[in-house]
Amino acid sequence: MKDSLFAELLESVEQMDEIVKGEREPAKERFVAASRLKLIRKKVNLSQPKFAMLIGVELSTLRNWEQGRREPTGPAKVLIKAIERDPENVIKACISS
Amino acid sequence: MKDSLFAELLESVEQMDEIVKGEREPAKERFVAASRLKLIRKKVNLSQPKFAMLIGVELSTLRNWEQGRREPTGPAKVLIKAIERDPENVIKACISS
DNA sequence: ATCCTACATACGCCATTGACGTATATTAAA
DNA sequence: TTTAATATACGTCAATGGCGTATGTAGGAT
Known part of the structure; x- marks a missing residue:
């Protein structure tokens, strides 16, 4: 797994974190x-x-x-x-x- | 999803079926x-x-x-x-x- | 050195689920 | 119409998932 791609995924997980915490609107239903x-x-x-x-x-x-x-x-x-x-x-x- | 590819997947599921039934050796652990x-x-x-x-x-x-x-x-x-x-x-x- | 925060280990408690079973119904093909 | 595959429906119960609390550890920042 390339590092750049992995970094992107990690970012997404971070965003997921914020969504769960209510700091960001979820795009759709999880x-x-x-x-x-x-x-x-x-x-x-x-x-x-x-x-x-x-x-x-x-x-x-x-x-x-x-x-x-x-x-x-x-x-x-x-x-x-x-x-x-x-x-x-x-x-x-x-x-x- | 292309039909040809899907057919392959379906085949795999069939094989999985046989593995579970003991008619075939599992490749690895499931x-x-x-x-x-x-x-x-x-x-x-x-x-x-x-x-x-x-x-x-x-x-x-x-x-x-x-x-x-x-x-x-x-x-x-x-x-x-x-x-x-x-x-x-x-x-x-x-x-x- | 001390604080602080994130990360991880460890475990008690209990409502909900997953597994297992049985019986019935529907669909499609032989 | 018989048969097999697929699906609906639900009772029971051990095991899990969720929730809580307490403790331990590694890394920065001050």
Whole structure:
């Protein structure tokens, strides 16, 4: 990872910091709404079983999310959102076990 | 997302399926060992507070992981592993709120 | 040397989740 | 219409995540 690029990322994390602290307006929502999860899964065209495996949860857990019975935890939301934003790269990084 | 590339990804997910079912040998470990988490965080050069924010957990939760008091849940492991494998793209996808 | 701030270790407590199970419904293909 | 794959729906419970507090450490600044 080149240093210049890394510096940019670091800057973004700093900005994220300020957003959380309320010193800056967030550009958009940071997390997936549980209700949008199904749409995201459809977007990458995976069945519940495969998507669940991809993101490392039990099938039943994914179902709980899609049916609104449970709320995904933080990392799950971040991961799903990341998949939504850049499916190619993120899914690749998830898969290559 | 181009269809050809997507087809490749889908194939990979199918393979992942077979791995989980024991029909195929996994290339490597699928998940992060909790003990490796700190090394991964150092690799991307982020403090505990910033890394916790990045992956969407409370600082105390990340600390529990690094100190071996708790085990990250599935999506957290996948996300961390993805960050390890492709920090640039995955962190970018996580950040862009 | 002392203060100060950021960063990290360590752990108690409890509401919420994830995992596991079962039963039913829908869809598509054979 | 039978079959298999996919999805809805929900009960139960151990384990986690979030929250708090206390302590330790490394680095500058004064």
